[in-house]
Amino acid sequence: MTQIPRTNLLDLDGERLATFIAGLNEKPFRSKQLMRWVHQRGVSDVHLMSDLAKSFREQLDGSVEIKSLPVISDQTASDGTRKWLLDVGDGNAVEMVYIPEDERGTLCISTQAGCAVNCQFCSTGKQGFARNLTVGEIIGQLWYAEHHLRNDPSAVKRIDTYDKTQLAHGEGRVISNVVMMGMGEPLLNYEPVIGAMSLMLDDNAYGLSRRRVTLSTSGVVPFIDKLAKDMPVALAVSLHAPNNKLRDILVPINRKYPLAVLLDSCKRYLEFAPRDFLTFEYCMLDGVNDSDKHAHELIQLLKSIKCKINLIPFNPFADSGLKQSPKSRIDQFAKILLDAKMTSEEH
Numbered sequence: 399m400t401q402i403p404r405t406n407l408l409d410l411d412g413e414r415l416a417t418f419i420a421g422l423n424e425k426p427f428r429s430k431q432l433m434r435w436v437h438q439r440g441v442s443d444v445h446l447m448s449d450l451a452k453s454f455r456e457q458l459d460g461s462v463e464i465k466s467l468p469v470i471s472d473q474t475a476s477d478g479t480r481k482w483l484l485d486v487g488d489g490n491a492v493e494m495v496y497i498p499e500d501e502r503g504t505l506c507i508s509t510q511a512g513c514a515v516n517c518q519f520c521s522t523g524k525q526g527f528a529r530n531l532t533v534g535e536i537i538g539q540l541w542y543a544e545h546h547l548r549n550d551p552s553a554v555k556r557i558d559t560y561d562k563t564q565l566a567h568g569e570g571r572v573i574s575n576v577v578m579m580g581m582g583e584p585l586l587n588y589e590p591v592i593g594a595m596s597l598m599l600d601d602n603a604y605g606l607s608r609r610r611v612t613l614s615t616s617g618v619v620p621f622i623d624k625l626a627k628d629m630p631v632a633l634a635v636s637l638h639a640p641n642n643k644l645r646d647i648l649v650p651i652n653r654k655y656p657l658a659v660l661l662d663s664c665k666r667y668l669e670f671a672p673r674d675f676l677t678f679e680y681c682m683l684d685g686v687n688d689s690d691k692h693a694h695e696l697i698q699l700l701k702s703i704k705c706k707i708n709l710i711p712f713n714p715f716a717d718s719g720l721k722q723s724p725k726s727r728i729d730q731f732a733k734i735l736l737d738a739k740m741t742s743e744e745h
């Protein structure tokens with residue numbers, strides 16, 4: 399007997415869930431109820447959704463599922479940072495990382511399996527592109543991590559920033575910030591990323607404010623402009639070089655959207671951004687982009703944009719041919735930026 403495929407409720411953003419519910423001849427408010435059960439309370443058994451009519455629960459039982467990506471491994475470091483490897487099939491995996499801090503809990507998620515952008519300092523880029531993740535696979539990372547950590551007594555921190563009246567458990571949430579900085583270029587998987595972000599922002603789901611959701615891009619300019627209109631969350635730009643000659647090599651998408659074009663789109667984005675600055679990521683590569691000259695070039699390049707620069711130590715991997723800048727070099731680079739009154743952070 400052929401089985402009818404079930405609809406994964408994690409794949410449905412607010413609009414699609416409403417259409418799905420209408421298709422079942424149920425009242426529109428049911429979609430909000432269902433969204434709260436799934437995303438706010440993390441319930442995956444429809445029979446536990448006690449304020450839904452029994453007949454509706456039975457109908458759902460036969461047609462839906464609530465399933466995130468299977469976990470391959472789950473590791474916790476001594477500082478509480480937790481890393482999960484998730485199975486996306488065909489021998490591919492993506493990573494998700496939870497970083498607990500005093501005032502916030504940040505989840506870093508992936509949007510694609512592999513990546514086609516091929517940045518020189520990135521091990522994901524070296525693997526090549528496998529496939530785009532779906533809405534359910536993207537939001538499922540937040541769904542799994544939030545509810546898993548919330549119910550885990552060993553979870554390091556409970557962040558109590560959520561409006562408690564919105565949580566049936568009366569508990570604070572664990573994840574206060576989401577960053578799309580894991581595997582993949584989010585803007586090259588635009589529609590599913592927008593669908594997943596709409597759930598992050600939806601008060602019936604995770605209710606995060608736009609400033610607590612950060613999308614990191616290598617600089618896909620047409621989609622930066624589109625994002626500004628569709629869903630202007632906080633934006634981080636992977637810059638990594640202060641001139642086109644070097645960026646063409648380190649971040650090859652620069653050949654298509656060179657720095658002047660990219661920075662113009664960043665300025666346009668600032669008009670819509672939830673904060674009055676953008677973040678630029680700069681991976682410090684020994685002898686490649688970390689000299690005093692590079693720091694001065696960076697100041698000239700970014701002087702007309704309100705921004706913060708994150709200096710990230712390179713994470714070495716086999717065959718990259720690159721080395722991490724020494725700490726003293728990163729400090730000196732940061733000092734030059736600071737002397738020019740540019741805000742930077744060392745990670």
Ligand code: SF4
Binds near residue numbers: 582583615
């Ligand atoms: Fe890696 Fe991001 Fe560049 Fe893709 S866009 S290769 S994930 S740094």
